[in-house]
Amino acid sequence: MDDLTISRPGASAIAAVKAALSTRFGNRFSDTATIREQHGHTLTWTANQPPDAVVYPQTTDEVVEIIKLCAAHRMPVIPYGTGTSLEGHVNAPLGGVSVDTSMMKSIITVHPEDLDCVVEPGVTRKELNDYLRDTGMFFPIDPGADASIGGMASTRASGTNAVRYGTMKDNVMALTVVTANGEIVHTARRAKKSSAGYDLTRLFVGAEGTLGLITEITLRLYGIPEAISAGVCLFPSVKAACDTAIEAIQSGIPIARVELCDEMTVKAVNLHSKLGLPEQPMLLVEFHGSDAGAKEQAERFGEIARDNGGGDFQWTTRPEDRSKLWQARHDAYWACFTLRPGAKAIATDICVPLSRLAECVEDTQRDLASSNLLGPIVGHVGDGNFHVNLLIDMDDADEVKRTEAFLERLVHRGHAMEGTCTGEHGIGQAKMKYLAAEHSQATLDVMRGIKKALDPLGIMNPGKMVG
Amino acid sequence: MDDLTISRPGASAIAAVKAALSTRFGNRFSDTATIREQHGHTLTWTANQPPDAVVYPQTTDEVVEIIKLCAAHRMPVIPYGTGTSLEGHVNAPLGGVSVDTSMMKSIITVHPEDLDCVVEPGVTRKELNDYLRDTGMFFPIDPGADASIGGMASTRASGTNAVRYGTMKDNVMALTVVTANGEIVHTARRAKKSSAGYDLTRLFVGAEGTLGLITEITLRLYGIPEAISAGVCLFPSVKAACDTAIEAIQSGIPIARVELCDEMTVKAVNLHSKLGLPEQPMLLVEFHGSDAGAKEQAERFGEIARDNGGGDFQWTTRPEDRSKLWQARHDAYWACFTLRPGAKAIATDICVPLSRLAECVEDTQRDLASSNLLGPIVGHVGDGNFHVNLLIDMDDADEVKRTEAFLERLVHRGHAMEGTCTGEHGIGQAKMKYLAAEHSQATLDVMRGIKKALDPLGIMNPGKMVG
Numbered sequence: 001m002d003d004l005t006i007s008r009p010g011a012s013a014i015a016a017v018k019a020a021l022s023t024r025f026g027n028r029f030s031d032t033a034t035i036r037e038q039h040g041h042t043l044t045w046t047a048n049q050p051p052d053a054v055v056y057p058q059t060t061d062e063v064v065e066i067i068k069l070c071a072a073h074r075m076p077v078i079p080y081g082t083g084t085s086l087e088g089h090v091n092a093p094l095g096g097v098s099v100d101t102s103m104m105k106s107i108i109t110v111h112p113e114d115l116d117c118v119v120e121p122g123v124t125r126k127e128l129n130d131y132l133r134d135t136g137m138f139f140p141i142d143p144g145a146d147a148s149i150g151g152m153a154s155t156r157a158s159g160t161n162a163v164r165y166g167t168m169k170d171n172v173m174a175l176t177v178v179t180a181n182g183e184i185v186h187t188a189r190r191a192k193k194s195s196a197g198y199d200l201t202r203l204f205v206g207a208e209g210t211l212g213l214i215t216e217i218t219l220r221l222y223g224i225p226e227a228i229s230a231g232v233c234l235f236p237s238v239k240a241a242c243d244t245a246i247e248a249i250q251s252g253i254p255i256a257r258v259e260l261c262d263e264m265t266v267k268a269v270n271l272h273s274k275l276g277l278p279e280q281p282m283l284l285v286e287f288h289g290s291d292a293g294a295k296e297q298a299e300r301f302g303e304i305a306r307d308n309g310g311g312d313f314q315w316t317t318r319p320e321d322r323s324k325l326w327q328a329r330h331d332a333y334w335a336c337f338t339l340r341p342g343a344k345a346i347a348t349d350i351c352v353p354l355s356r357l358a359e360c361v362e363d364t365q366r367d368l369a370s371s372n373l374l375g376p377i378v379g380h381v382g383d384g385n386f387h388v389n390l391l392i393d394m395d396d397a398d399e400v401k402r403t404e405a406f407l408e409r410l411v412h413r414g415h416a417m418e419g420t421c422t423g424e425h426g427i428g429q430a431k432m433k434y435l436a437a438e439h440s441q442a443t444l445d446v447m448r449g450i451k452k453a454l455d456p457l458g459i460m461n462p463g464k465m466v467g
Numbered sequence: 468m469d470d471l472t473i474s475r476p477g478a479s480a481i482a483a484v485k486a487a488l489s490t491r492f493g494n495r496f497s498d499t500a501t502i503r504e505q506h507g508h509t510l511t512w513t514a515n516q517p518p519d520a521v522v523y524p525q526t527t528d529e530v531v532e533i534i535k536l537c538a539a540h541r542m543p544v545i546p547y548g549t550g551t552s553l554e555g556h557v558n559a560p561l562g563g564v565s566v567d568t569s570m571m572k573s574i575i576t577v578h579p580e581d582l583d584c585v586v587e588p589g590v591t592r593k594e595l596n597d598y599l600r601d602t603g604m605f606f607p608i609d610p611g612a613d614a615s616i617g618g619m620a621s622t623r624a625s626g627t628n629a630v631r632y633g634t635m636k637d638n639v640m641a642l643t644v645v646t647a648n649g650e651i652v653h654t655a656r657r658a659k660k661s662s663a664g665y666d667l668t669r670l671f672v673g674a675e676g677t678l679g680l681i682t683e684i685t686l687r688l689y690g691i692p693e694a695i696s697a698g699v700c701l702f703p704s705v706k707a708a709c710d711t712a713i714e715a716i717q718s719g720i721p722i723a724r725v726e727l728c729d730e731m732t733v734k735a736v737n738l739h740s741k742l743g744l745p746e747q748p749m750l751l752v753e754f755h756g757s758d759a760g761a762k763e764q765a766e767r768f769g770e771i772a773r774d775n776g777g778g779d780f781q782w783t784t785r786p787e788d789r790s791k792l793w794q795a796r797h798d799a800y801w802a803c804f805t806l807r808p809g810a811k812a813i814a815t816d817i818c819v820p821l822s823r824l825a826e827c828v829e830d831t832q833r834d835l836a837s838s839n840l841l842g843p844i845v846g847h848v849g850d851g852n853f854h855v856n857l858l859i860d861m862d863d864a865d866e867v868k869r870t871e872a873f874l875e876r877l878v879h880r881g882h883a884m885e886g887t888c889t890g891e892h893g894i895g896q897a898k899m900k901y902l903a904a905e906h907s908q909a910t911l912d913v914m915r916g917i918k919k920a921l922d923p924l925g926i927m928n929p930g931k932m933v934g
Contacts, residue, residue, distance in 0.1 A: 111822060113713055113717070113820075113821060114820040114822050114851075115717065116820075136717075156666070157662075158660055166637075167660050169660075169666065170633075170637060179909070179913065183912070184907070184909055185907070185909050185910045185913055186906070186910055187910065189887050189905070190820045191818040191851055191852075191881075191885070191886045192818065192820070192821065192850045192851050193625055193636075193818055193852065193890050194887035194890060195623045195624075195887075195890065195892060195893040196888050196889050196893075196894060196898070196901075196902055196905050197894060197902050197905075197906065197914050197932060198673065198674055198914045198917055198933075199623070199666075199669045199672065199673055200910065202636070202666045202669030202670070203665060203666060203669070203670055203917075205666065206662055206665065206666055207665055211665075222719070223717050223718060223719040226719065249582070250580070250582065250603075250690050251690060252690040252692055252693065252756070252757075289760075290719075290767070293756075293760055296757060296760065351658040351660055351661060353578065353581040353583070353657045353658060353659070354581045354582075354659065383658075383660050384581075384659050385658075385659075415656075418656050418657040418658070419656060419658045420655070420656050420660075420661035420663045421663050422661065422662045423658060423660050423661060424662050426663075427664060431663070434663075435663055435664050438656070438663050438664075439653070440651070440652070440653060442646070442650035442652050443652045443654070443667065445650070446652055446667060446921060447664050447665045449921060450665055450670075450917060450920055451665075453916040453917055453919065454913060454916060454917075465664060466664065466665075
């Protein structure tokens with residue numbers, strides 16, 4: 001992998017870049033320890049590796065300037081959105097300049113007739129949806145955190161709505177990207193589809209900033225559904241819950257969301273939100289459509305749930321009741337800490353074919369138990385994607401070791417079931433070894449060939465993904 | 468572009484490759500003039516440029532052998548499916564070996580629980596759907612021709628169902644590809660989504676065989692809908708028809724198909740099929756869902772059509788009546804010839820944002836009239852994509868010239884409306900100049916950088932797309 005790895009820049013290069021950026025960007029530049037540390041990885045157990053400096057551009061042209069300057073000094077460039085990625089994507093293992101897009105927040109245009117909009121990368125998904133509220137449209141991708149659209153595009157984010165609306169791959173129509181040589185690339189025009197050349201849009205989506213820095217995103221939007229019905233149902237087993245989801249999808253019910261909380265997650269939510277739910281696997285579902293359509297979907301889903309031994313399916317179309325129903329899912333991440341106050345959380349994810357999901361989740365629960373580890377599970381069951389929120393005492397060296405071994409087995413289990421080491425969190429630093437395990441040498445060579453072609457100096461977010 | 472263009476191989480290289488292939492593949496090798504010409508471009512007005520030889524591999528390993536042999540002799544490799552592409556994709560401007568995938572027809576596995584299947588590239592879409600019939604599932608992408616799945620993936624095909632089911636980009640989950648150096652690359656696993664590395668699947672989809680040859684495709688499948696309702700409605704103008712489609716999509720009606728036939732197309736269909744339809748712009752629509760859902764969709768669409776001045780919306784759910792309703796659309800291509808028997812047909816396509824479609828179609832109709840050209844129009848109105856089926860007397864030099872100028876203006880018109888020079892036909896040879904007009908130099912440089920990284924010898928389908 002040596003040919004893709006640049007060296008840590010020398011002190012004089014760092015000083016020269018910092019001086020130039022400071023002069024050019026004034027108070028939109030910082031190299032204080034606090035700001036630098038905030039721009040390294042701050043979640044999970046991956047160590048914080050701060051950049052040498054942080055700069056806040058406001059335009060694509062400013063990003064061009066920054067990247068050209070960094071390229072001239074072989075200085076790493078680390079794109080930064082909201083810092084909510086989970087696998088060390090924003091760390092600076094070789095130092096370099098963190099390019100924080102939080103001052104690029106324009107919603108440039110909204111086209112209601114075309115159901116699309118063009119935004120800058122620092123706009124967060126909640127900011128976008130607040131802005132859109134009066135238009136009758138919304139942007140559905142919801143990875144949990146209020147992430148920036150640029151970051152979501154770069155990590156190919158998805159989340160609870162993906163079963164109906166797809167992931168960022170399906171909802172980014174075009175990008176403006178500043179490449180490693182400081183050129184501005186427009187990947188596509190605003191037509192809904194195109195067969196004109198290589199699909200550069202999809203190449204930069206999920207590239208984690210290793211091929212360029214995204215400065216404009218054209219997104220698909222959707223009409224806010226006339227009706228939304230939501231429901232909760234308890235099941236005797238994870239398998240019964242998963243089978244329900246599979247059968248519903250097979251029968252063509254256009255489920256908008258279908259989330260699994262395992263027994264442990266329900267327990268955590270009970271402790272956290274005092275909901276008093278029976279500690280059984282639970283599905284939370286949501287249907288979007290016309291009044292009659294959403295109702296019909298909920299009824300058909302309820303029948304399938306009953307056939308699989310599910311309990312009464314409580315459902316509602318009133319917004320306030322929906323929020324309450326979904327509270328359990330929304331609180332799940334924070335609720336888990338109540339199971340073990342003071343613990344460090346590591347949210348990991350894998351994704352397997354739907355048919356293997358129940359088996360994979362149940363095997364993982366057994367593995368957790370026999371490893372004496374605490375890891376509530378939530379799953380985007382419509383996609384075969386699930387998260388284990390491991391709660392670890394970082395002072396217990398043996399527990400840390402057991403956790404590492406568990407993560408290794410988790411990915412291996414996913415791979416053995418034709419799955420992937422990450423459905424939506426991405427590779428960053430922490431999953432590089434799993435990426436190598438997932439693909440053949442020939443496949444990795446193609447990825448590395450692309451990296452080298454687009455970033456011959458290796459300055460774009462080095463030490464991530466393939467090198 | 469010189470650095471991407473290889474030279475035409477010398478006589479000794481051609482002889483050596485032919486001898487080796489003939490020995491190795493026996494009667495699965497041919498260099499007769501007839502077979503060679505059948506494997507050049509045979510549709511539209513693009514001249515036929517036959518390959519030096521044709522070979523019919525049966526396995527991925529055989530494709531590896533062929534490509535390694537060709538690489539050793541700097542011999543072009545031209546992937547061939549059914550030859551139904553429209554822009555000269557299968558021509559051999561530098562000679563070379565056409566690799567015909569028609570003996571790779573295995574449907575390797577079907578996974579009903581995961582709604583996916585794995586097929587070889589020579590399987591056609593109709594063969595796949597025939598095979599799937601008893602499973603309750605279907606593969607929705609329908610570009611018109613009974614194209615091979617490998618070819619459809621390579622050209623990023625779409626067609627009438629794309630408004631609901633997306634294009635090949637959205638329905639290819641993973642690929643096995645033999646690259647230009649004869650390595651086997653698996654782009655992804657069978658999970659429904661993944662954030663593990665660069666999206667190689669989408670890079671090879673639409674690459675038109677210029678980066679490698681696809682030997683296995685994992686496809687998304689869908690449950691056959693419980694009910695299908697179809698309808699036909701006449702409108703006073705193209706704009707009224709387009710506005711109806713836009714409003715229906717905005718209001719969230721999940722239309723499965725919505726096709727526009729302009730006045731001229733209706734006239735052709737009347738002549739061809741003796742349907743006696745009023746010669747007005749016509750929308751043909753189809754809705755998929757539950758019994759109640761499909762009915763509700765049709766009713767709501769009918770209301771929107773009426774509000775836009777549409778005539779009575781005739782609809783039906785009976786399969787035989789549906790076929791009859793859709794006959795007009797299915798016959799459109801052949802029907803057009805009745806307008807001018809003996810003419811050469813050139814089916815071209817552009818795609819613009821939905822909001823510009825009516826204007827673009829109407830401007831194009833005016834352009835046709837003032838250019839004294841005959842070109843019925845059909846459109847995938849839900850995607851902003853339309854086709855002009857030009858009928859040309861190739862012996863009339865002036866008409867040929869006027870047609871060329873018209874095509875130039877058509878693409879320019881699309882570009883001026885933020886559209887693309889091709890929504891679904893691809894670039895091939897015939898649209899290379901429009902690809903260059905569509906993208907900036909920086910964007911083309913990225914595409915060419917990728918081509919060079921993955922095919923340094925330039926042997927994969929040379930003279931297409933970017934070089």
